[in-house]
Amino acid sequence: MTGHDQARWIGRAEQAYEEALSSGDPRDLTHALSVLRQALAATPLEHPDGVWCRLSLATVETYLFKTTADLAVLNDAIVRLDELTRVLPRGDVDRRAALVNLASALADRYGFRTEPADLLRAVDAIKEALVTRPHDALLLTNLCILLHDHYRRTSDPADLDEAIDTGERAVDFAPPGAGYRHAALGNLGTARLSRYRLRADADDIEDLEAAIALLRQALEPLPPDTLDHVVLLAKLAEAWRDRFTARGDPADLDRAIHSYRLVTRRQLAHRSADALTGLGNCLGIRARTTGSAQDLDEAIATWRTAAAAPGQARMRFIAAALAATNLSEHGRSAEAVEDYATAVGLLPLLAWRGLDRPTREDLLAQSAGLGPEAAAAAIAAGEPERAVELLEQGRSVLWGQLLDTRTDLTALRDAHPDTAARLGLLAARLDTPSDDPDDRRRVADAWDVLLDHIRTLDGFGLFLLPTPFGQLSLAAARGPVVIVNVSRFRCDALVVGVDGVRVIPLPALTSEDVTRRASQCLAAAERLTREGHRAARQTIFACLEWLWDVCASEVLDALGHTSAPPLPEGGHPRIWWSATGMLTYLPLHAAGYHDPDDERPGDTVLDRVVSSYTPNLRALAHALRPDPATPGTEGLLVTAVPTAPPYAPATGPLPTAAAEADLIEAHFTGPCTTLIGAEATRSSVVRAMLTHPYVHFACHGGQDLSDPSGNALYLYDGPLRLTDLITLDLETARLAVLSACETALGGYVLPDEAVHLGAAFHVIGYRQVVATLWSVNDRTAPAVALAVCENPRNAAEAVHRTTRHLRDQHLDDPMAWVPFLHIGA
Missing domain, CATH: 3.40.50.1460 (Rossmann fold)
Structure with a gap:
C-alpha cells in the first residue's frame, strides 16, 4: 500500500472518529469502528499514525460498549490497550494515554462482569501512570473512583480513606474551569456518600451534606443530557434518597425520583438497569411511606423494565428480585411468580463461569433465600411443579454448573461428534479453572458461544437449559424426595414423586424459628465437643422434638408412616430429605422424641423410615445413573x-x-x-x-x-x-x-x-x-x-x-x- 493510500485511510479515520465522539450515536460509532479497523490494517505500529490508530480504535470500542453493552468490543479494546502498554517505552506520552484508557476499559468491564482482577489491574494502571505525573488531577480523579469501587468490593475502610484522600488531592490540583474538574468533584462526592453510609449515623450527616454539595457543584457546568451529567445526576439521586431516610423530608425523596426520571431518559446501555432500579427503589419507598398503590405499581413496572434491560446482571437480578419480593410482601404472590422466575433465571449470569469461585460465592450470597421465596410464591399460586423447578434453579447453582460439565453427551456425540468433542474439551477446562482471569473469561465465553450454537441444532434446543419437572421427578425413582421449603412467607414440604408433587403445608414452621434453632444447635454441638454440658444436650434434644412437631411428623403422617413398622431390621421405608435455608444445619433424620420418659414410642424419624439427603434433585438423579461396573x-x-x-x-x-x-x-x-x-x-x-x-x-x-x-x-x-x-x-x-x-x-x-x-x-x-x-x-x-x-x-x-x-x-x-x-x- 502506498503512502498516499495510508494517508487517505488515516484521513477518513480521523473524520469518522471525531464525528463519532461528538455525536455519541451508536451508528456513528459503528461506522468509525469499521473505518478505524481498515485504517489499522493498513498502518503498522511503527507508522507515525500507528499508535493513534490503535488508541482511537480502543476509545471507539469503549464508547460503543457503553451504548450497546457489547462485551466483545470492550474485550477487544482491552487487548489492544494492553498490547500498547507492553510495547511502548516507559515515560512515553502515548503509553500513559494507553494506561489511562486501559484503566477506564477495565473498570467498565469490572462494572459489568464483577471480575476483581479487572479492578485491581485498573488501579495498577492508573498508579503506574501517576509515577511520572504524581500531581496530575485527571489521573488522581480516575484513581479516586477506582479506589472507591475497590472499597465497595472489600468493605475495607482503609480503601475508602485512600479514595477520599486521593479525591481531595484531585480537587485541589484541578484548576477552575478545567474540563475534568466536575469529575473530580463528583468522584469525591461519591466517596463521601459511601463514608456516610459506612458510619450509618443518622445524627451525623456531615459527609452526606458534603456529598450533596460536591455533586451539585459538579453538575453546574455540565449541559443536561450529556453522559457526565447523567452519571453525576444518578449519584445525586442516591444522596437525596439517603437524606430522606435520615431526615424524613418528603421533598428529598421527590428530588430523588425526579432526578432518576431524568437519568432514565439518557442512561447508556451498559448501565441502563442501574437508574431504573434506583427509580423503582425510590418509588417503592414512597409507596411504603404514603400507602400509594400507584407508586407501588409504578415501582413494580420500573423494576421489571430494569430486569429486562441490557445492563449488568447483578443490577438486573436485584431489580427482578425487588419486584418479586415487594409483590409477595403485599400478598400478591401469584403475580410475583414470573418476577421470581426472571431473577432465578439471571443467577447463571450473576455467578458467571468466567469468575473465580470466591467471587461467584460472594455474588450468590446476595441471592440467599430467593429460591425458597420463589417456590413459596409458586405454591401459593397453585403451581407446585413450577415451585420445584424454581427451587432447583435457585439453589445449588455452583453444583449445577459442575453437573452441566458432566452431562451425558451421548446424543450430541452421535449426532454431532466434532461439536461434542469441543464441548468436552471446554468442560474439562471449566472443571479445572485457571488462575488467569483472562483465560477463565475466554474459556467461559467459548462455552457460552458453543452452547448457543448447540441449541440451534435440530433436537437440541433445550440442551443444558433449566431441567423441567418431568426430568427432575426421575430423582424419585426409588422413593419420595421431601423438599422442606423454608421461606419468610410460608413453609411447606414438597413431596416429589415420579408422578407429581404433593404439597404438605407446615404452618407451625417459620423461618425465624429455624434460624434461631439452628444457631442454638450449632452452639450446643460446639460446646459438647469440649465438655459434657447438660444444658447443651437438652438444647439439642429440644430441637429434635421441635423438628418432629413442626415438620417431620407432619410429613411422615401424610405419607402414611404413622408408626414404627413391625418389620425386621432393614425393612423400613425410605425417603430422601432436601432442606432449604438454615434448616440444612439441622438433623431432620434424627427428629423426634427419643427419651423413653416421654412415653412416645415410635415418634421419631429413625423409628419410622430410612433417611437419606440430597442437595438437589439433579444431584440425586446423577447418583442414580447406571453403574458402568x-x-x-x-x-x-x-x-x-x-x-x-x-x-x-x-x-x-x-x-x-x-x-x-x-x-x-x-x-x-x-x-x-x-x-x-x-x-x-x-x-x-x-x-x-x-x-x-x-x-x-x-x-x-x-x-x-x-x-x-x-x-x-x-x-x-x-x-x-x-x-x-x-x-x-x-x-x-x-x-x-x-x-x-x-x-x-x-x-x-x-x-x-x-x-x-x-x-x-x-x-x-x-x-x-x-x-x-x-x-x-x-x-x-x-x-x-x-x-x-x-x-x-x-x-x-x-x-x-x-x-x-x-x-x-x-x-x-x-x-x-x-x-x-x-x-x-
Whole structure:
C-alpha cells in the first residue's frame, strides 16, 4: 500500500472518529469502528499514525460498549490497550494515554462482569501512570473512583480513606474551569456518600451534606443530557434518597425520583438497569411511606423494565428480585411468580463461569433465600411443579454448573461428534479453572458461544437449559424426595414423586424459628465437643422434638408412616430429605422424641423410615445413573491420619484413626489399599481415588462457615480442599465414607448452595456418601464405618441401623449418634 493510500485511510479515520465522539450515536460509532479497523490494517505500529490508530480504535470500542453493552468490543479494546502498554517505552506520552484508557476499559468491564482482577489491574494502571505525573488531577480523579469501587468490593475502610484522600488531592490540583474538574468533584462526592453510609449515623450527616454539595457543584457546568451529567445526576439521586431516610423530608425523596426520571431518559446501555432500579427503589419507598398503590405499581413496572434491560446482571437480578419480593410482601404472590422466575433465571449470569469461585460465592450470597421465596410464591399460586423447578434453579447453582460439565453427551456425540468433542474439551477446562482471569473469561465465553450454537441444532434446543419437572421427578425413582421449603412467607414440604408433587403445608414452621434453632444447635454441638454440658444436650434434644412437631411428623403422617413398622431390621421405608435455608444445619433424620420418659414410642424419624439427603434433585438423579461396573474397580481406599498435621495447629491427635483403618481393612471383602500417616499425601490419595470406587477417610476435617469453599480433609502434607475435589470426575465412584468432623455442614451465607465436603464427593461421582453434620464422636464413628463397610451397596440402611443402635446405647449423648447421615442414592 502506498503512502498516499495510508494517508487517505488515516484521513477518513480521523473524520469518522471525531464525528463519532461528538455525536455519541451508536451508528456513528459503528461506522468509525469499521473505518478505524481498515485504517489499522493498513498502518503498522511503527507508522507515525500507528499508535493513534490503535488508541482511537480502543476509545471507539469503549464508547460503543457503553451504548450497546457489547462485551466483545470492550474485550477487544482491552487487548489492544494492553498490547500498547507492553510495547511502548516507559515515560512515553502515548503509553500513559494507553494506561489511562486501559484503566477506564477495565473498570467498565469490572462494572459489568464483577471480575476483581479487572479492578485491581485498573488501579495498577492508573498508579503506574501517576509515577511520572504524581500531581496530575485527571489521573488522581480516575484513581479516586477506582479506589472507591475497590472499597465497595472489600468493605475495607482503609480503601475508602485512600479514595477520599486521593479525591481531595484531585480537587485541589484541578484548576477552575478545567474540563475534568466536575469529575473530580463528583468522584469525591461519591466517596463521601459511601463514608456516610459506612458510619450509618443518622445524627451525623456531615459527609452526606458534603456529598450533596460536591455533586451539585459538579453538575453546574455540565449541559443536561450529556453522559457526565447523567452519571453525576444518578449519584445525586442516591444522596437525596439517603437524606430522606435520615431526615424524613418528603421533598428529598421527590428530588430523588425526579432526578432518576431524568437519568432514565439518557442512561447508556451498559448501565441502563442501574437508574431504573434506583427509580423503582425510590418509588417503592414512597409507596411504603404514603400507602400509594400507584407508586407501588409504578415501582413494580420500573423494576421489571430494569430486569429486562441490557445492563449488568447483578443490577438486573436485584431489580427482578425487588419486584418479586415487594409483590409477595403485599400478598400478591401469584403475580410475583414470573418476577421470581426472571431473577432465578439471571443467577447463571450473576455467578458467571468466567469468575473465580470466591467471587461467584460472594455474588450468590446476595441471592440467599430467593429460591425458597420463589417456590413459596409458586405454591401459593397453585403451581407446585413450577415451585420445584424454581427451587432447583435457585439453589445449588455452583453444583449445577459442575453437573452441566458432566452431562451425558451421548446424543450430541452421535449426532454431532466434532461439536461434542469441543464441548468436552471446554468442560474439562471449566472443571479445572485457571488462575488467569483472562483465560477463565475466554474459556467461559467459548462455552457460552458453543452452547448457543448447540441449541440451534435440530433436537437440541433445550440442551443444558433449566431441567423441567418431568426430568427432575426421575430423582424419585426409588422413593419420595421431601423438599422442606423454608421461606419468610410460608413453609411447606414438597413431596416429589415420579408422578407429581404433593404439597404438605407446615404452618407451625417459620423461618425465624429455624434460624434461631439452628444457631442454638450449632452452639450446643460446639460446646459438647469440649465438655459434657447438660444444658447443651437438652438444647439439642429440644430441637429434635421441635423438628418432629413442626415438620417431620407432619410429613411422615401424610405419607402414611404413622408408626414404627413391625418389620425386621432393614425393612423400613425410605425417603430422601432436601432442606432449604438454615434448616440444612439441622438433623431432620434424627427428629423426634427419643427419651423413653416421654412415653412416645415410635415418634421419631429413625423409628419410622430410612433417611437419606440430597442437595438437589439433579444431584440425586446423577447418583442414580447406571453403574458402568468396570472390571477391576472393586477396591477400597482407606486413608487415615492419626497425628495432628503441623499445618493445622488447632487440631489434636486422632488415636482411633489407625485402629479404625485396620478395622475397615479387615472387614472389607474386596481388595484394599491403606494409606496411613506419611503415606496419606494429597497426591497419593487423589491418585488412588481414581482407581478405587470405595473410599474411607479417618482424619481431621477443616470447616470454615464463613468461607465454605476452604473446607478440607487434613491429609499428611496438606489439606485436600473442596476446590481440589471438584476438579475430579469419578464416573465409577460408588461410596465415600467421611469419618471427619462437619463434612455435611455448609456455610452461613450460602446455606442453599450446600457448599460442604459431603456434597462435593457426591457431585464428583460418588453415588453414596456417609458424612457428619456436626463433630465426630471417636467412640462411635468406627461402629458406623464398620457397618457401612459390611454393607457398602446399601450404606443408607447401614447408617440407619447403626445410629438406632447407638441411640439406644448412648441415649443421653446426642453427639454419639445424631451427626451421622447418608447422602445420595
